[in-house]
Structures are given as structure tokens and as C-alpha cells.
Amino acid sequence: MQFYEDLVVGDSERFGAYPVTREEVIAFAARYDPQPFHLDDEAAAQTHFGRLSASGWHTCAMTMALLVERHQRVGHQGLGSPGVDDLRWLRPVYPGDTLSVEIEVLSKRRSQTKPDRGLFQTATRVYNQDNVLVLTMTSHAMVRTRDPGGKD
Amino acid sequence: MQFYEDLVVGDSERFGAYPVTREEVIAFAARYDPQPFHLDDEAAAQTHFGRLSASGWHTCAMTMALLVERHQRVGHQGLGSPGVDDLRWLRPVYPGDTLSVEIEVLSKRRSQTKPDRGLFQTATRVYNQDNVLVLTMTSHAMVRTRDPGGKD
Numbered sequence: 561m562q563f564y565e566d567l568v569v570g571d572s573e574r575f576g577a578y579p580v581t582r583e584e585v586i587a588f589a590a591r592y593d594p595q596p597f598h599l600d601d602e603a604a605a606q607t608h609f610g611r612l613s614a615s616g617w618h619t620c621a622m623t624m625a626l627l628v629e630r631h632q633r634v635g636h637q638g639l640g641s642p643g644v645d646d647l648r649w650l651r652p653v654y655p656g657d658t659l660s661v662e663i664e665v666l667s668k669r670r671s672q673t674k675p676d677r678g679l680f681q682t683a684t685r686v687y688n689q690d691n692v693l694v695l696t697m698t699s700h701a702m703v704r705t706r707d708p709g710g711k712d
Numbered sequence: 713m714q715f716y717e718d719l720v721v722g723d724s725e726r727f728g729a730y731p732v733t734r735e736e737v738i739a740f741a742a743r744y745d746p747q748p749f750h751l752d753d754e755a756a757a758q759t760h761f762g763r764l765s766a767s768g769w770h771t772c773a774m775t776m777a778l779l780v781e782r783h784q785r786v787g788h789q790g791l792g793s794p795g796v797d798d799l800r801w802l803r804p805v806y807p808g809d810t811l812s813v814e815i816e817v818l819s820k821r822r823s824q825t826k827p828d829r830g831l832f833q834t835a836t837r838v839y840n841q842d843n844v845l846v847l848t849m850t851s852h853a854m855v856r857t858r859d860p861g862g863k864d
Contacts, residue, residue, distance in 0.1 A: 591777065592774065592776050592777045592780075593773070593777070593780055594780055594784075595783075595790065595792075597792070607791065608791070608792075609792070615773075616793060617769070617772050617776050618773075620769050621740075621744035621745070621767075621769045624744050624745050624769050625743065625744045625746075628746055638747065639759065639760070640747075640749070640761070641768060643768075643798070643799045643800035643801055645798060646795070647795045647796045647797070647799060648794060649792075649795055
């Protein structure tokens with residue numbers, strides 16, 4: 561189980577392998593982001609994307625899938641997130657890519673009003689199979705404390 | 713058609729009505745964010761969410777659906793987005809909610825290297841049917857210029 565007390569500022573970890581499929585890229589885009597370059601090969605070829613690419617929000621969703629998979633593996637006691645800063649879609653994500661995630665703990669503090677939880681920030685970096693950085697963001701998250709009376 | 717030249721800093725606009733369904737909340741969470749409070753009524757009741765709520769990334773995706781619907785209605789000549797800042801999930805989004813979006817143009821400038829496009833920033837605010845703000849973010853986006861030689 562991973563509680564607030566177990567998070568170490570400066571620690572980083574890389575994990576996951578999410579295969580991006582053409583079917584899923586088109587299905588997500590059709591429902592949530594039906595811009596031509598996320599749906600159609602010919603339309604995409606006429607843009608700076610070059611070919612069919614995933615919606616940026618789909619990349620966020622796939623990233624979340626890898627994060628939750630990791631959190632469940634380590635028993636992370638997460639309580640949700642108030643938000644993210646500086647979300648950047650740096651490179652297109654294409655069908656055939658495989659995504660992995662790196663997280664680095666940037667800071668942590670106990671909640672001043674709710675002793676059952678702490679807040680922490682992570683740098684989140686998403687790479688494709690060629691180790692090219694495709695997405696970065698700074699995530700804020702809440703996590704249960706093991707000892708609500710602790711001082712660290 | 714809405715080009716770079718047609719964007720007016722300070723203009724705002726509210727639109728859209730996205731009905732959030734239980735089936736879609738669970739389907740999205742099962743695939744991309746399978747934390748118990750997005751999947752299961754009883755688990756959600758034991759958290760600060762109170763009841764089953766949508767993944768924050770699902771709220772982003774539904775917001776994008778409303779934005780693209782609007783952009784296609786006005787013929788917005790969008791070229792994608794490098795990212796967003798200060799994304800905040802302010803309140804839970806529940807099945808049964810209906811989401812609408814407000815966008816306000818904060819700033820705009822022509823690309824210095826690519827005269828076929830400009831960049832602009834918008835404040836994006838998402839409300840539920842009770843006019844409660846559930847999500848805010850600052851979006852960066854690219855848009856085609858009508859006149860690549862223009863100076864405005």
C-alpha cells in the first residue's frame with residue numbers, strides 16, 4: 561500500500577505500455593474530438609500532423625489508464641486530483657505507437673484542514689516507443705495518510 | 713468561416729448541452745480511469761465525491777465534444793492545440809448532469825514563423841445545469857489566417 565508517508569520527493573518511476581490502435585483513435589475522436597485530422601487519413605495528410613493522429617484528450621485518457629494501472633499495482637491510496645498545470649501535447653501520437661509514462665514526485669504536504677490526506681505534485685511525462693516525449697504535465701493529487709497525526 | 717482575423721480579444725460565448733449518462737461515465741472509466749469512485753456507487757458513497765462521478769478526463773473529453781461542435785457550426789479554421797494551462801476540476805460531474813461551455817478570447821498573435829496561422833488563448837469554463845462551474849482551463853490553440861500577409 562502506498563500512502564502519503566511513502567511518497568519521496570525526487571523519486572521517479574517509469575512504467576506501462578499502452579498500444580495505440582487505429583480503431584481506438586477513430587472511436588475516441590468520433591465521439592469526443594471529430595476534427596478531420598483525428599478521423600481521416602487524407603485530411604490528416606494535408607495538415608502538420610502528416611497522418612492520422614490521436615486526439616490530445618485521448619492521449620490524456622490513455623496516460624490515465626497507465627497511471628491507474630500503476631496505482632492499483634502498488635496499492636496507491638489516491639483520493640482524486642484537483643487539476644493539472646502546463647499540459648503540453650509535444651508530438652503527435654499515431655496508431656501503432658506504444659506509450660509509457662514517467663512520474664516524478666516534485667513536492668508533498670499534508671492537508672492543513674483534513675488530516676486524513678496529503679497533497680502532492682508530480683511531473684508526468686509520456687513517451688512513445690522511440691523514447692520521444694509526446695506529452696508533459698504537472699499533476700496535483702490527493703492521497704490518504706497512513707497516520708493522520710503524523711508530522712512529516 | 714472563422715479565421716484568425718475574426719477572433720476578438722474579450723469576446724465570450726456560451727454554448728452546448730452535453731447530457732452526462734451513467735452508461736457513458738462507467739464505460740469511459742472502465743477503459744481509462746478505473747478508480748472505484750468512477751465505477752461503483754457504493755465505493756463512491758464512501759469518498760468525498762458522495763456518489764458515482766465522471767473521470768476528470770472524461771469531463772475534458774465531453775468539453776472537447778462541445779467545443780468541436782461549436783467550431784464546426786461556425787466554420788472555425790482550427791489547426792490543433794499545443795496544450796492547456798491551469799486545468800481545474802472544481803466540482804464532481806455526475807450522471808444526469810448536462811454540461812455547457814463558455815469560452816473567452818484572452819489574447820491572440822500571428823505566428824512569427826508560419827504566416828498561415830495565428831495563436832490564441834481562451835479561458836474555457838464548463839458549467840453544469842445548475843450553473844455551477846465544474847471545470848476551468850486556459851487553452852492555447854492555432855487557427856488559420858485568412859490573409860497570411862496581414863498585420864493585425
